[in-house]
Amino acid sequence: xxxxxxxxxxxxxxxxxxxxxxxxxxxxxxxxxxxxxxxxxxxxxxxxxxxxxxxxxxxxxxxxxxxxxxxxxxxxxxxxxxxxxxxxxxxxxxxxxxxxxxxxxxxxxxxxxxxxxxxxxxxxxxxxxxxxxxxxxxxxxxxxxxxxxxxxxxxxxxxxxxxxxxxxxxxxxxxxxxxxxxxxxxxxxxxxxxxxxxxxxxxxxxxxxxxxxxxxxxxxxxxxxxxxxxxxxxxxxxxxxxxxxxxxxxxxxxxxxxxxxxxxxxxxxxxxxxxxxxxxxxxxxxxxxxxxxxxxxxxxxxxxxxxxxxxxxxxxxxxxxxxxxxxxxxxxxxxxxxxxxxxxx
Amino acid sequence: xxxxxxxxxxxxxxxxxxxxxxxxxxxxxxxxxxxxxxxxxxxxxxxxxxxxxxxxxxxxxxxxxxxxxxxxxxxxxxxxxxxxxxxxxxxxxxxxxxxxxxxxxxxxxxxxxxxxxxxxxxxxxxxxxxxxxxxxxxxxxxxxxxxxxxxxxxxxxxxxxxxxxxxxxxxxxxxxxxxxxxxxxxxxxxxxxxxxxxxxxxxxxxxxxxxxxxxxxxxxxxxxxxxxxxxxxxxxxxxxxxxxxxxxxxxxxxxxxxxxxxxxxxxxxxxxxxxxxxxxxxxxxxxxxxxxxxxxxxxxxxxxxxxxxxxxxxxxxxxxxxxxxxxxxxxxxxxxxxxxxxxxxx
Numbered sequence: 001x002x003x004x005x006x007x008x009x010x011x012x013x014x015x016x017x018x019x020x021x022x023x024x025x026x027x028x029x030x031x032x033x034x035x036x037x038x039x040x041x042x043x044x045x046x047x048x049x050x051x052x053x054x055x056x057x058x059x060x061x062x063x064x065x066x067x068x069x070x071x072x073x074x075x076x077x078x079x080x081x082x083x084x085x086x087x088x089x090x091x092x093x094x095x096x097x098x099x100x101x102x103x104x105x106x107x108x109x110x111x112x113x114x115x116x117x118x119x120x121x122x123x124x125x126x127x128x129x130x131x132x133x134x135x136x137x138x139x140x141x142x143x144x145x146x147x148x149x150x151x152x153x154x155x156x157x158x159x160x161x162x163x164x165x166x167x168x169x170x171x172x173x174x175x176x177x178x179x180x181x182x183x184x185x186x187x188x189x190x191x192x193x194x195x196x197x198x199x200x201x202x203x204x205x206x207x208x209x210x211x212x213x214x215x216x217x218x219x220x221x222x223x224x225x226x227x228x229x230x231x232x233x234x235x236x237x238x239x240x241x242x243x244x245x246x247x248x249x250x251x252x253x254x255x256x257x258x259x260x261x262x263x264x265x266x267x268x269x270x271x272x273x274x275x276x277x278x279x280x281x282x283x284x285x286x287x288x289x290x291x292x293x294x295x296x297x298x299x300x301x302x303x304x305x306x307x308x309x310x311x312x313x314x315x316x317x318x319x320x321x322x323x324x325x326x327x328x329x330x331x332x333x334x335x336x337x338x339x340x341x342x343x344x345x
Numbered sequence: 346x347x348x349x350x351x352x353x354x355x356x357x358x359x360x361x362x363x364x365x366x367x368x369x370x371x372x373x374x375x376x377x378x379x380x381x382x383x384x385x386x387x388x389x390x391x392x393x394x395x396x397x398x399x400x401x402x403x404x405x406x407x408x409x410x411x412x413x414x415x416x417x418x419x420x421x422x423x424x425x426x427x428x429x430x431x432x433x434x435x436x437x438x439x440x441x442x443x444x445x446x447x448x449x450x451x452x453x454x455x456x457x458x459x460x461x462x463x464x465x466x467x468x469x470x471x472x473x474x475x476x477x478x479x480x481x482x483x484x485x486x487x488x489x490x491x492x493x494x495x496x497x498x499x500x501x502x503x504x505x506x507x508x509x510x511x512x513x514x515x516x517x518x519x520x521x522x523x524x525x526x527x528x529x530x531x532x533x534x535x536x537x538x539x540x541x542x543x544x545x546x547x548x549x550x551x552x553x554x555x556x557x558x559x560x561x562x563x564x565x566x567x568x569x570x571x572x573x574x575x576x577x578x579x580x581x582x583x584x585x586x587x588x589x590x591x592x593x594x595x596x597x598x599x600x601x602x603x604x605x606x607x608x609x610x611x612x613x614x615x616x617x618x619x620x621x622x623x624x625x626x627x628x629x630x631x632x633x634x635x636x637x638x639x640x641x642x643x644x645x646x647x648x649x650x651x652x653x654x655x656x657x658x659x660x661x662x663x664x665x666x667x668x669x670x671x672x673x674x675x676x677x678x679x680x681x682x683x684x685x686x687x688x689x690x691x
Binding site: 037077080085086122 | 424455457458459465468474479482484485486487488489490492496497503516519520523681
């Protein structure tokens, strides 16, 4: 695939939102390559269920900003077929809970066709979806199932947590010849901040150290990143220097960045909004045991969601989710700065 | 891989003949195509019993007229999406017999480099998108291939085979709606062999008139005698013409029957033997051969010649598959993801 152009380079650092950054990335991709189109439920006239694609229909027309029926399996599968047919579809699924209706297509076709065909059928599709809780949307709109997708060979799984990544991960995802899943945490869309002018396309599969530190590594991604950064501020006030690692790529995992960080800090806390049993946090913890066993001065701590279908009531939902306070407590336990009687089971 | 004589290649050779001669030659090509599939699968049964082919293997013996007749109506630019019962579709599409046989043997020369097996035959060069073993799973792919053609203005047709069992899957209904809604150039070919594995049509569908139900989505739909190769081809040509002309997806219900069990593991307890025998009287190979004999188009030596040609092709395929190398274990993880883009993409 040809290198993606950025026809409208940002003049300088400027204020924007995560949502607008995603939209700009889509706009760029659609302008740069005629093969790119966006397809999903209410992406056109409605403007996207979370407003990401607002205005794109007017610029690119209904052929390339394509509203679909509520048929996740059919339109995700059609995206896969269109990719086989030479196009570069971006398929939007409203939430990760709904993506289960298309799981057959994602696993049995998108992730599998290249290998099952002996290398003949790469599937260059990008599938975007919302994930995560925190907006009182209840148990069928709020889960964090991206770890399930990260289990599957043949998929690349991304979780942009910053405005810069929202802006710059799409182009390399589209350039990748294989299926890429992009998870956008619903709590991030309204995040506003500066988009640095010099932040060009980023490499896929690379984690980022968002805050350097020396005492403990807070390893996280997506919607938990702001919480981890808040926790790191609080820890700094208490004399603990926390390094915050943003995974960005959930498959493949950037083992080197994770391992290097823990080799320096000797303590690790994995923060993952998914349930802890059989989770990505379990995978990272296992890898730290494999790679950093002799670096670790304490057991790996995990801060995950309570093992409950996400409740509606605000107090219950907040209690179910990782919060800066629970991250701080876990970090303190890890570095031996607090009694360990509060450790989760 | 050896060059395979496809029915289409033979048909083009017969163009200079007079019309009745052409029709006779074409019938011979259809017969040849069906014999290839029949004998290939019969050989597969032998090889399976010798444990040289393993895994699940589903035979289309009895349904050859559908594969051969429909494929006749397609051009090389058209796409085919198929199911796990796809040996016939692959062979009729022109995937070389030795590439299919080598795949059954799990060899590196197989059409999926030994990674697919009987249920997952692929040939991108022939636009054969294979080999989908999730019932209904291939339908959305077909819609997408057709969407790509529509969006790029290519006058191609995507032909999607599936069974009556797929009518119970949401993916059929989602895709039928999507394809009709968007007017996509898809030819849906339902091979109604009356059984979803071991469950009879009347036991899995509230309304068993499948063409009627497809029509409810706004598609041109009709039912065809799937044991009559000429009728199949004629229906497919008309449907393909409509699809290519831009009148949206078409649906053909091919009324057919599989003479063998669902798979090699199936003891066939759910069907009445008399029912199987009744359908065998309408064996598509015999039906066409009988017609040709009546017309004086099939002297014994012609049939013997076709059988010899088919046997030689299959013998060669088996021999080549036996001698072919295995994929080295070091290459186990190859093709899980693509090599870097600049290497992989022109």
